[in-house]
Amino acid sequence: MLTAADSRVEPAASAQHSGPSKGRRAWFGRLLPFTLPVLLVVTWQVAAQLHLIDTVLIPSPQQVFRTLVEAAGDGSLWENTQASLLRWGSGFALGGGLGVMFGSLVGLFRLAEQFLDSTFQMLRTVPHLGLMPLLILWLGLGESPKLVMVGLASFFPLYLNTMAGIRNVDRKLVEVGRVHGLGTVELLRRVVLPAALPSILVGARYGLGSAWVGLIVAELMGATSGLGFMLSEGQALSRVDIVVGGLVIFALAGKLVDVLVRAAERRFLHSRDTYQGV
Amino acid sequence: MGVAVSMENVSRTFRGSGGQVQALADISLEVELGSFVALVGQSGCGKSTLLRAITGLDTGYTGRLTVGGEPVTGVDPRRGIAFQEPRLFPWLSVEQNIGFGLRLPTTERNRRIAELIEMVELTGFERARPSQLSGGMAQRVAIARALAPRPRVLLLDEPFGALDAFTRARLQDALQDIWLREAVTTILVTHDIEEAVTLAQRVVVMTPRPGRIQQVMDIDLAYPRNRADPQVTEYRRVLLKAFHLDRSAAVPTREIP
Numbered sequence: 117m118l119t120a121a122d123s124r125v126e127p128a129a130s131a132q133h134s135g136p137s138k139g140r141r142a143w144f145g146r147l148l149p150f151t152l153p154v155l156l157v158v159t160w161q162v163a164a165q166l167h168l169i170d171t172v173l174i175p176s177p178q179q180v181f182r183t184l185v186e187a188a189g190d191g192s193l194w195e196n197t198q199a200s201l202l203r204w205g206s207g208f209a210l211g212g213g214l215g216v217m218f219g220s221l222v223g224l225f226r227l228a229e230q231f232l233d234s235t236f237q238m239l240r241t242v243p244h245l246g247l248m249p250l251l252i253l254w255l256g257l258g259e260s261p262k263l264v265m266v267g268l269a270s271f272f273p274l275y276l277n278t279m280a281g282i283r284n285v286d287r288k289l290v291e292v293g294r295v296h297g298l299g300t301v302e303l304l305r306r307v308v309l310p311a312a313l314p315s316i317l318v319g320a321r322y323g324l325g326s327a328w329v330g331l332i333v334a335e336l337m338g339a340t341s342g343l344g345f346m347l348s349e350g351q352a353l354s355r356v357d358i359v360v361g362g363l364v365i366f367a368l369a370g371k372l373v374d375v376l377v378r379a380a381e382r383r384f385l386h387s388r389d390t391y392q393g394v
Numbered sequence: 395m396g397v398a399v400s401m402e403n404v405s406r407t408f409r410g411s412g413g414q415v416q417a418l419a420d421i422s423l424e425v426e427l428g429s430f431v432a433l434v435g436q437s438g439c440g441k442s443t444l445l446r447a448i449t450g451l452d453t454g455y456t457g458r459l460t461v462g463g464e465p466v467t468g469v470d471p472r473r474g475i476a477f478q479e480p481r482l483f484p485w486l487s488v489e490q491n492i493g494f495g496l497r498l499p500t501t502e503r504n505r506r507i508a509e510l511i512e513m514v515e516l517t518g519f520e521r522a523r524p525s526q527l528s529g530g531m532a533q534r535v536a537i538a539r540a541l542a543p544r545p546r547v548l549l550l551d552e553p554f555g556a557l558d559a560f561t562r563a564r565l566q567d568a569l570q571d572i573w574l575r576e577a578v579t580t581i582l583v584t585h586d587i588e589e590a591v592t593l594a595q596r597v598v599v600m601t602p603r604p605g606r607i608q609q610v611m612d613i614d615l616a617y618p619r620n621r622a623d624p625q626v627t628e629y630r631r632v633l634l635k636a637f638h639l640d641r642s643a644a645v646p647t648r649e650i651p
């Protein structure tokens with residue numbers, strides 16, 4: 117039998133790049149994203165210290181940090197962050213779960229598409245952030261309007277991307293599944309869903325982002341806990357440092373979750389045969 | 395010798411918005427158990443349509459088509475197929491792709507996968523992803539996946555058509571070795587006359603519009619075969635003639651300096 121010489125002609129799976137210049141580039145690449153934020157904070161601090169900016173309107177990073185440490189000390193920071201994260205998670209699970217469910221239905225069954233899709237597409241054009249006053253009137257000031265708002269914000273990204281993911285599954289791969297004797301259920305589980313997963317994960321990332329925004333809007337309008345509450349409280353007390361501190365925590369938490377989702381994507385996304393930039 | 399695949403007056407007409415296309419007209423052919431048959435013909439002559447009918451992917455044909463004596467009414471794991479594109483599942487590794495259609499207990503399953511990996515010479519690439527493979531390697535995986543459940547009939551639809559000439563020659567040799575070892579009935583669709591002559595015991599020539607069998611030619615040469623063998627070349631010349639592609643009688647019209 118012939119040897120698999122063709123495996124030697126073209127680049128093989130085990131090919132690894134290494135070398136000192138690559139290592140230095142990796143370090144540089146890892147630090148690069150942090151340079152701009154650090155530079156901004158340093159400039160901000162220096163400007164405040166030189167009295168180039170009015171520290172009553174724009175507190176220095178040092179002041180914001182001190183306020184956050186205080187809030188962390190009396191437990192209110194953790195309490196508010198926790199409340200927001202909890203609403204974010206449960207609202208996303210609810211809305212995102214429904215989005216995947218309906219997206220699958222509509223993606224898989226023509227009848228479901230004809231019945232549901234045009235209604236969903238119409239509802240999608242309603243700016244959901246504007247629904248908050250209505251939700252408060254209907255559901256009061258408790259947890260439910262906030263859950264509904266976060267759920268609404270996560271529903272559509274997952275609905276749309278799940279449906280598109282399923283509709284974009286390569287028919288040729290489905291055919292391979294059929295040739296191997298898979299029935300409908302097995303075909304969905306072993307071919308259609310794995311093939312649609314990358315698209316669903318993209319939807320999850322968008323959904324988490326839009327849910328985060330929906331959450332803050334919900335919390336700004338009548339809440340007694342959460343980061344949005346922290347912002348409105350700071351505004352009521354004319355404490356710009358509290359407002360800015362709340363925004364900083366908001367941004368950090370959002371970034372953290374984004375990093376986690378990206379890690380999940382890397383774990384599940386198979387063919388990284390896409391353009392990665394120069 | 396028994397008959398593996400039998401076709402009697404198999405026809406297939408596609409009806410679309412643009413009218414009717416008769417892709418196959420009265421195809422009658424018997425493929426013997428364990429034999430190697432090649433279907434050749436220019437593109438559009440119905441080779442894929444015939445192969446899809448035998449696979450059971452297209453049941454819109456008329457006439458009588460049986461595999462192992464049973465009429466073909468749908469797909470069956472006892473018929474394995476590999477296409478021109480490898481069609482590997484990008485989220486599965488090489489070994490998972492090969493084992494995709496295997497319904498065996500874990501130990502037997504792993505043994506079968508290891509056997510196939512060795513057969514298609516991909517040792518060391520068990521855990522590689524399809525995106526990391528070259529075209530030739532991916533096609534090896536696709537053939538191994540089709541062979542995994544030990545099909546009675548192996549159907550190949552231009553499996554090497556997209557490969558460069560060197561890789562194609564190597565994979566043809568590999569396929570010949572696999573067939574000699576496994577003795578599986580093989581139907582190879584190709585538009586490469588040399589490929590058909592080098593590999594098959596019988597070459598079926600098809601013509602288009604509508605797709606018909608023009609002639610059937612037995613290649614009486616011993617295996618293993620060598621594509622550089624003068625007898626192979628002679629058969630190739632005869633087949634080229636059948637396609638009116640033989641230019642040995644052409645008269646030079648000017649002197650080439």
Ligand SMILES: Nc1ncnc2c1ncn2[C@@H]1O[C@H](COP(=O)(O)OP(=O)(O)O)[C@@H](O)[C@H]1O
Pocket residue numbers: 408409410415416417435436437438439440441442443444605
């Ligand atoms: N699903 C289909 N619908 C309509 N026409 C088809 C379909 N499949 C094949 N045909 C037509 O049937 C003829 C034979 O096609 P095919 O079997 O793919 O040829 P080959 O594989 O020999 O190149 C062509 O004219 C093609 O356009």
Ligand SMILES: [Mg+2]
Pocket residue numbers: 441442443
């Ligand atoms: Mg074809």
